[in-house]
Amino acid sequence: MTQHGSFPGRPRGRRARPDNDVPEWAGYDALPQDQREFPDLDPIRGQAPWENQPWPPQGAPQASARQPQHGASDWADPADADPVEVFSERWRRRGSESRGDRRADRRKRRRTLIISGAGAAVVIAVAVYFLTGSSSSSANLGLGSLVTTFLPGELQQVPNACTSVPGATLTQDLPGQPKVAVPPLNSGANSQCTWTLDKPPVYRVLEVNMQAYSPSGLASGDGSATFAAEDAYAEDETAKQKPGPRSGQPAATVTDLSGLPGGNDTVAFEATQVFHVNGATTDVSTVVVRYRNVIVTVVLNGLDHANTGNYGPVSPSVLDSQAQTVAQQVASKLVH
Helix, strand or coil, X not given: CCCCCCCCCCCCHHHHCCCCCCCHHHCCCCCCHHHCCCCCCCCCCCCCCCCCCCCCCCCCCCCCXXXXXXXXXXXXXXXXXXXXXXXXXXXXXXXXXXXXXXHHHHHHHHHHHHHHHHHHHHHHHHHHHHHHCCCCCCCCCCECCECCCCCCCCCCCCCCHHHHCCHHHHHHHCCCCCEECCCCEECCCEEEEEEEEEECCEEEEEEEEEEECCXXXXXXXXXXXXXXXXXXXHHHHHHHHCCCXXXXXXXXXXXXXXXXXXXXXXXXXXXXXXXXECCEEEEXXXXXXXXXXXXXXXXXXXXXXXXCCCCCCCCHHHHHHHHHHHHHHHHHCCCC
């Protein structure tokens, strides 16, 4: 191993003191000349820097109070101040600044959430307004050319479907003692009632439904309630003529009807269908009437041939005639 230094082969540092009996704190002068690392060089310092030296050194700037930073209040940190107090003051100020930053961040987040929530509320309100329309019965207050309120003559409520069919009609079309099959629905804008008769050989089901449509931004034309009803009427007619492959319904024979109450404000069609399910045959006659923004749907079906029991036969033409009669009677309740 190659040795470096003024004396090759001689240990350096503490190992240069063979007796190793000179304390560390004794300083440079306490070491004998022959045991020094560089005996031929004078020491850089003749004495320890802290011995007999004035403090602070002459010419050095005197300690002064520190300048406040970041807009903080004035406070002094002299050189002779208690270190614990100085540390405590700095720690306190650091905590105050951190809390201030956190409060500022929270305020910023709250403002962001408030603005975002307000924007979302506006979007939802506009969407609901256009989808459901207004329930006000005042004159049109549309946005541009879009109607958003009910127009004069349009209905917001419909009569009770269960009381719209005369008792004599029920007795003729459903001879015996017909029963209300399900609890009737009366929500103001919608009313529905269903009667059934199960007395062999007669099995009948009569359904009456009335629906008043509201203005809608999704409707065709100007979005009025009448246009919304027109769209629903056209969809019903198409669904009867061309039922979907998964609807479970056969294509219907559709015929336009005339002469119903309401004059030019009323249109109607009749759809006749024949269902063959599990060996049974059922004839169904459906009449759909639109009066302004209200659609009346009457469905009368009869069991022509059953797979069990003694039912039928039924005449499809009789079902059609009876369904038309019920539709006329119900529509007359709408016309004022």
